[in-house]
Amino acid sequence: MSKILMKGNEAIGEGAIRAGCRHFFGYPITPQSELPHYLAKRMPEVNGVFLQAESEVSSINMVYGAAGAGKRVMTSSSSPGLSLMQEGISYLVGAELPCVVVNIMRGGPGLGNIAPAQGDYFQSTKGGGHGDYKLITLAPESVQEIIDLMAKAFDLSDQYRNPVMLLGDGVLGQMMEPVELGDIKDVKQTEKTWAASGMKGRNKPNIINSLYIQPEDCEDMNEKLFAKYAEISGKEKLWEEYQLDEADIVLVAYGTAARICKSAVDKAREKGIKAGLVRPITLWPFPDNVIADAASSANNVLTVEMSMGQMVEDVRLAVNGTCPVHFYGRSGGMVPLVSDVLAEIEKLAAGGDR
Amino acid sequence: MMKKIFTRPKALTESPFHYCPGCSHGIVHRLVAEVIDELGVADDTVGVCPVGCAVFAYNYFNVDMFQASHGRAPAVATGIKRSLPDRIVFTYQGDGDLASIGTAEIVHAVARSEKFTSIFINNAVYGMTGGQMAPTTLIGQKTTTTPAGRDQEETGFPIKMSEMLSTLDGAAYVARVSVHSPQHIVKAKKAIKKAFEIQMSGKGFAMVEVLSICPTNWGMSPSESLKWLEENMIPYYPLGVYKEPAEVK
Ligand SMILES: Cc1ncc(C[n+]2csc(CCOP(=O)(O)OP(=O)(O)O)c2C)c(N)n1
Ligand code: SF4
Numbered sequence: 001m002s003k004i005l006m007k008g009n010e011a012i013g014e015g016a017i018r019a020g021c022r023h024f025f026g027y028p029i030t031p032q033s034e035l036p037h038y039l040a041k042r043m044p045e046v047n048g049v050f051l052q053a054e055s056e057v058s059s060i061n062m063v064y065g066a067a068g069a070g071k072r073v074m075t076s077s078s079s080p081g082l083s084l085m086q087e088g089i090s091y092l093v094g095a096e097l098p099c100v101v102v103n104i105m106r107g108g109p110g111l112g113n114i115a116p117a118q119g120d121y122f123q124s125t126k127g128g129g130h131g132d133y134k135l136i137t138l139a140p141e142s143v144q145e146i147i148d149l150m151a152k153a154f155d156l157s158d159q160y161r162n163p164v165m166l167l168g169d170g171v172l173g174q175m176m177e178p179v180e181l182g183d184i185k186d187v188k189q190t191e192k193t194w195a196a197s198g199m200k201g202r203n204k205p206n207i208i209n210s211l212y213i214q215p216e217d218c219e220d221m222n223e224k225l226f227a228k229y230a231e232i233s234g235k236e237k238l239w240e241e242y243q244l245d246e247a248d249i250v251l252v253a254y255g256t257a258a259r260i261c262k263s264a265v266d267k268a269r270e271k272g273i274k275a276g277l278v279r280p281i282t283l284w285p286f287p288d289n290v291i292a293d294a295a296s297s298a299n300n301v302l303t304v305e306m307s308m309g310q311m312v313e314d315v316r317l318a319v320n321g322t323c324p325v326h327f328y329g330r331s332g333g334m335v336p337l338v339s340d341v342l343a344e345i346e347k348l349a350a351g352g353d354r
Numbered sequence: 355m356m357k358k359i360f361t362r363p364k365a366l367t368e369s370p371f372h373y374c375p376g377c378s379h380g381i382v383h384r385l386v387a388e389v390i391d392e393l394g395v396a397d398d399t400v401g402v403c404p405v406g407c408a409v410f411a412y413n414y415f416n417v418d419m420f421q422a423s424h425g426r427a428p429a430v431a432t433g434i435k436r437s438l439p440d441r442i443v444f445t446y447q448g449d450g451d452l453a454s455i456g457t458a459e460i461v462h463a464v465a466r467s468e469k470f471t472s473i474f475i476n477n478a479v480y481g482m483t484g485g486q487m488a489p490t491t492l493i494g495q496k497t498t499t500t501p502a503g504r505d506q507e508e509t510g511f512p513i514k515m516s517e518m519l520s521t522l523d524g525a526a527y528v529a530r531v532s533v534h535s536p537q538h539i540v541k542a543k544k545a546i547k548k549a550f551e552i553q554m555s556g557k558g559f560a561m562v563e564v565l566s567i568c569p570t571n572w573g574m575s576p577s578e579s580l581k582w583l584e585e586n587m588i589p590y591y592p593l594g595v596y597k598e599p600a601e602v603k
Contacts, residue, residue, distance in 0.1 A: 023433075058426070058432075058458065059429075061426035063433060064420075064430050064433060201397060205367075207421070209412055211409060
């Protein structure tokens with residue numbers, strides 16, 4: 001099949017449709033607006049539901065309703081909108097409802113700006129809302145990878161009955177790249193016998209609920225969630241290794257920052273500096289073992305982010321003191337230049353003080 | 355054999371209510387369940403309960419149920435109804451839930467004329483959290499956060515949700531009823547049944563506001579509370595049908 005040109009935001013929409021998602025609820029915000037625009041046209045073509053909600057608070061609660069009714073459902077927003085959704089996401093986790101939540105991150109804090117950023121790593125991977133929980137967080141770096149990961153996102157959320165976050169930034173959302181969509185396949189979906197969709201002859205009601213009034217029961221629930229998270233951590237880590245052969249300097253970056261780092265690694269290798277990159281694709285579960293392995297034979301680890309440094313904390317935990325972990329980042333919507341990252345690599349190669 | 359004339363509606367489970375003695379929640383649960391039975395729709399019904407004293411309603415209604423976050427039941431119901439248009443969906447919400455934290459959700463669900471039914475319990479107070487002022491608390495009414503009585507200079511005026519929502523074109527049926535006397539309970543049930551029938555006929559959004567008592571937080575006996583409701587709430591919150599489809603008038 002031939003390739004077509006698509007924007008990242010549109011690819012998220014098409015990927016969701018191809019994954020069998022027929023319900024979308026969202027509230028407009030830049031830089032993800034092409035996604036609702038796309039789905040407003042596309043959903044009716046597949047007899048799906050596109051609904052513009054009155055706020056992100058409503059969007060996520062509509063998602064709760066559709067997910068609890070047993071449907072594949074998605075919402076999308078950008079940073080401030082995600083902040084508003086946090087209570088709802090926590091309820092989705094507590095009620096063990098599958099859904100996909102997209103965050104095309106922008107500059108913050110506050111209203112910030114509409115430029116690309118990676119400042120919501122903590123919010124996405126550490127819970128974000130109240131209570132003890134995790135979101136499976138997928139961070140694609142290209143339009144093709146978006147298409148490839150959307151089906152995975154819905155499958156993982158159904159399999160583990162936990163929301164999945166697709167985390168990108170404004171560059172990824174807005175950029176146009178050629179993609180191979182592949183054939184439209186019938187999507188195999190797991191049967192959701194737990195859904196509250198009307199008893200229809202069942203003799204016991206199904207209840208969608210996150211209230212565990214007895215502390216003993218609530219603790220049991222937390223332990224159940226964390227047993228699930230242990231299984232996910234064991235089975236579902238995704239990452240890419242780039243030029244890691246004999247790498248003295250190991251870069252760690254995701255999404256748009258990782259693409260910039262790949263160019264910097266190529267330039268460094270041209271100059272004879274043995275640099276390489278680990279690109280986490282799942283930010284949670286975090287591929288800490290891969291980073292630890294790469295770091296064990298390296299002299300330096302350099303984390304590059306479009307933030308003041310968030311993922312770097314997980315990198316430090318993974319490396320666990322076996323070699324120094326450095327950080328380079330731009331924030332507030334500023335994107336690092338390849339030459340800036342290269343300069344950081346060269347400083348480390350020269351053994352100089354960064 | 356003796357004929358049974360008073361039995362538990364099938365749409366209620368065997369679980370005993372946890373509500374305080376005299377509380378209106380139990381009466382209204384029963385009315386909703388009787389309506390579900392009479393319409394024969396228990397198998398097709400999905401309910402959404404709020405955060406508030408009725409949070410455990412999922413243990414009482416013998417139908418598929420959701421527990422929603424505080425105020426968001428209309429958004430949750432929207433998600434359910436848009437996913438399952440042939441099911442009957444209702445929300446059951448208190449006045450803190452529907453008229454304070456969840457005003458945006460109810461207003462926009464009505465504006466979109468979502469085809470579900472909301473049962474709105476107006477007891478002029480926050481029951482579950484300890485008797486604080488609700489958006490429906492009357493001027494002069496003492497609550498734990500208006501110990502000297504609600505003063506309009508400080509806290510503004512009570513919200514009349516039925517009047518307000520009935521101005522929206524998306525509202526198909528809006529009625530205010532009370533459950534302070536047997537006659538009123540009969541009328542309340544008729545309104546609830548109508549609100550379900552309107553949904554089933556696809557005419558749009560339907561809400562029944564039920565004036566209710568909270569003896570515990572009002573600091574009165576159940577019988578004093580019933581009298582207080584009649585003498586104080588009904589003059590401010592007149593009973594009646596605020597909106598109904600033209601054809602069924
Ligand atoms: C986001 C959030 N804010 C506040 C609360 C605390 N809270 C629980 S119930 C309630 C008030 C409920 O009052 P109402 O809706 O009038 O119902 P009632 O208890 O009187 O039936 C509040 C404020 C909460 N659970 N969640
Ligand atoms: S506190 Fe009030 S509303 Fe809540 S159960 Fe008791 S009487 Fe009913």
